[in-house]
Amino acid sequence: MMLKSALQSILSALFILLFVYTGISKLLDHRFFEATLSKSPLIGSASTIFSYVLPVVELGIAALLFVHQRIRVGWYAAFALMLMFTGYIAYMLLSQSTLPCSCGGALKGLTWVEHLLFNAAFTILAFAGLWLSRYQNTPTIKANFKTIV
């Protein structure tokens, strides 16, 4: 039980670190991020909206993971976002003959393949966090239990 709790703390801290870092990096380097998104065939003209929405979503998920009462929602969101990012990179690698050079912060140093592996690993970790939180005792669950009893 203690090990599960410790693992969950470590995983949530890791994702908070990741999302806060990449979210803030994208906001600090907003012009570059938006320009890169505009090169994407999937995003193209919606790059301005995405360039604001994505970092805000990342920071929002970090906040959900920080607040223990909302951690399960945070894990669902983290898993969905990582799945989306991984799918996007996989699509770009499989379908595009030219690839823009871009990522957030220190992740700029990764190649597209490395970034795919990185995202895939974090998608698995997000699933692990979600799985570990399945017995998380939220106020909603407690209230429902009282009603049943």
Added chain:
Amino acid sequence: MKKYITGIFAVVLAVGASAFTHIQSKPAGDPMLYWVAADGTDDGLKTATQETIDRNCTGGTFVCSRGYNNPQHTGSPVQTLRKPNQ
């Protein structure tokens, strides 16, 4: 409070790291370097640091050009970097 310690630590670390990498990525020396296409046409205003010039963004069979937002097809010549008004 104890259960938030790791979260607070992660946030502080992330904020520090993103600020650090942002400062580090600022162009040193002459910040205004223009990319020029092989045919001499101006490819638009782009800024690049020596670090981004030196780094090859290689992903499998794809080769990213040096610098920001300048994708290239595999096998095509790397675009030349020159200072403005040269």
